Amino acid sequence: MTAGAAISRRALLAAGAAVGIGGTLMPARTGLARVPAAFEPTQRLTLSAGETELRLLGPDRPATRIYAYDGDQFRLVRVPRGTRLEARFENGLSEASTVHFHGIRMPNEYDGVPTLTQPVVQPGGSFTYRIPFDDPGTFFFHPHCDETGQAGRGLVGVLLVEDPRDPAFDTEHVLCLKDWRLDDRGGFLPMSEPDGAAKAGTFGATRTVNGRVHLDLTAPAGGDVRLRILNVDSTRVMDIGVEGAEAWLIAIDGHALPPVPMDTLPDGIWRMGPAQRIDVQVRMPMEGGPVTIGDYRASDVFTFATIAAAGxxxxxxxxxxxxxxxxxxxxxDLKAAEFHSFTLQQATDAAVKDTGLPPEDPLAKALIDSLCVGGATYWSIAQQSWPTGEARHLPPPLARMEAGKSYRIEIKNETRYPHPVHLHGHAFAVLGSSKGRLPKHFADTVLTQPGEAVEIAFVAAPGDWVFHCHILEHMETGMMGWFRVV
Structure with a gap:
């Protein structure tokens, strides 16, 4: 998708191309899946993308013009499990966009991937998504065109699918972790630099939780607190830890797992890459000091929240x-599952295959919108890179699969950098890793460390589903492919 360094040019092109554009774009995908005709919405909402101001550098410092849905930083949507949502997206930005409901199992044509599943939504345009929410948990939504630029500027929303079967916690806090690429006047620096995109990513220096440097929270002494922690950063891998109280990891990417004491995890932390989420239960002490939550990945610990007893x-x-x-x-079905192995690689002329779809394929002549391709190729999956630069033809699928059949996928990281790998439209079982560091759990994104092989398994759902690294610069410079499930 788009490299952030070229955003101003693309924004200008998009604005010029979209003069007079309005109306509603309805599903017109050229892929394979179709929404069930019996879908009846039980709830409707409108999500309007646009700009708003936020004082990210501090209350007495210059404001920053960020992107947001409905003018609300990290727009929060709560729905009960079983909701059938009709969400009308209205694009008030000066460039094209879409919405991807991350981690949700849904009809393929509402997955939000330009060209592959829907037309890109130009400025002034709209698109209506119809999404079933059958799985409870902590999810989020974001664009899937110029994601480094748009999500980098804050265009991210939080989606909580609530389950009436959940136990009653005394307090709940939602914590969105994100860096910002800002200069000292509150303006945005280039979202992507070539040296960053080709390595671990281009980091932001202004670290925040819910748009602030630190949150002072409260909970009753002796109470049970549910923390929903989301890494919505474009680049940073984080080591989340809790000090001052008993704490358990109770869900990963929204999906429950038998509670794991945080202290028993390797180094007492949970390592999470961009797009990953965890739910943590904290039991507040009856007496004693406050509870702190932080990112311990660097020697300079980022303590982003403190919970003090209130009553x-x-x-x-x-x-x-x-x-x-x-x-x-x-x-x-692990015994019957078909096995595939995909290697994450640095892209070189010798390593990347120059292949295309066969002429008879319905997508063979489809071109990725010029606003939704990156400027350079640095990465590949199984010697195949997503198009960048002037190349706009869709590559062939990494694999062709059969709907309802089980698959085991080995993800091998042969690079020097970590990669959080996301599969659209599925909740997969994480079976384990070659480093022995992962408990068995369900997820939609799994972090693969350098030199590590991680194995996942899932039952394939019909459609054309992208499979990519969620360090956004890696995705936009080649580390994305897709599976065709028929």
Whole structure:
């Protein structure tokens, strides 16, 4: 997708091309899946992308013009499990965009990937998404065109699918972690630099939680706190840890797992890349100091939140943590599963295949919108890179699969950098890693470390689904492919 360094040019092109554009773009995908005719919305909303101001550098410093949905930083949408949502996206930006509901199992034509699943939404245009929310948990939504630029400027929303079966926590806090690429006047620096895009990514120096440097939170002494922590940064891998209280990891990417004491994890932290989320239960001490939550990845710990006691819980709970109901997801048949292996690589002329779709394929003549391709190629999956620069033809799928069939996928990282790998439209089982660091769990994004092989499994759903690194510069400079499921 788009390299952030060229945003101003693309924004100008998009604005010029979109004069007089309005109306609603309805599904017109050229792929394979179709929405069930029986879909009946139970809830409707409008998501309008545009600009707003936020004082990210501090209350007495210059404001920054950020992107946001409905003028609300990290727009929060709460829906009950089982909701059938009709969401009308209105593009008030000066460049093209779409919406991807990250981690949601949905009809393929509402997945938000330009060309592959829908037309790009030009400035002044709109598109209506119809999404079933069958899986409870912590999710989010974001663009899938010029994602480094648009999400880098803040165009991210939080989606909480609530389950009436969940245990009752005394307090809940939603924490969105994001860096910002800002100069000392609050303006944006280039979102992508070649040296960053070709290595670990281009980092922001202004670190925030919910748009602030630090949050002072409260919870009753002895109470149980649910923390929904989202890494919505474009680049940074984080090591999340809790000090001052008992804490358990209770969900990954929205999906419950048997509670794991944080202290028993390697180094007492959970390592999460961009796009990953965790739910953590904290049991506040009856006496003693505050609880701190931080990113311990660097020697200079980023303590982004402190929870202080405010009053006491009426009836302190005894015993273990409050387990969430187990997820109800399609379970892959591991014995019958078909195996594929994909290697994440640096792209070189010798390593990248120059291939295209066969002429008879319905997508063979489809061109990726020029606003949604990056400027250079640095990365590949299985010797194949997503188009960049002047190349705009879709590459062939990495694999062709059969709907309803089980698949085991090995993801091998042969680079020097970590890659959080996301598969659209599926919740997959993480079976384990060659480094032995991962518990078995369900997820939609899995972090692969340098030199590591991670194995996942899933039951394939019909459609054309992209498979990519969620360090956005890596995705936009080649590390993306797709699976065709028929």
């Amino acid at each position: 006491r819980v009426r009836r302190p709970r005894r015993g273990g943590p409050l387990a969430l109901p187990p997820p109800k997801l399609p379970l892959p």
